[in-house]
């Protein structure tokens with residue numbers, strides 16, 4: 001009976017501490033970084049990725065429907081579809097893995113007018129991968145094979161430019177800050193990094209760090 005109560009208290013403690021650790025975060029002041037720049041470099045790289053995604057979105061893949069000229073193509077968007085079981089085609093081909101296969105699926109419901117940043121010689125049906133393309137809310141009309149006029153959205157390929165160190169510092173000084181989720185590894189304060197509880201708790205797995213001995217803290221990056 002006493003043991004059951006003890007367990008209940010432990011569980012309750014675990015719940016309380018997990019609620020508090022979810023909220024824990026650390027402030028990283030760039031202006032206070034000393035000679036060791038290791039952490040700052042990691043912070044800067046993570047922020048470059050965030051800014052890149054903010055400005056350009058994720059890279060996209062397309063399938064050429066029709067070439068207009070070497071820089072302009074009518075395209076479909078494609079996406080990667082993951083499945084946990086191998087397709088029959090993959091089995092026949094012998095190259096398929098039994099799980100975690102992926103394939104490109106073309107969305108034929110919508111056509112886009114893709115303007116490349118440099119001329120390329122793509123043929124109908126070719127697949128273009130990892131293209132950063134922005135939608136500037138422009139449309140283009142073309143005559144389809146049936147002689148009808150169709151209006152489609154224009155996408156412009158862009159070459160992403162990373163945030164420079166100067167721009168990073170400038171933004172920080174203007175008061176901008178970033179939240180890096182689960183960025184910093186910190187020794188677990190609940191089990192003191194052991195990953196397990198004390199002898200009186202039968203060395204049970206630490207409920208706070210799930211036995212890892214450390215937790216990942218969110219980091220707020222400020223000047």
Ligand SMILES: [Zn+2]
Pocket residue numbers: 188189190191192193194195196206207208209210211212213214
């Ligand atoms: Zn722990």
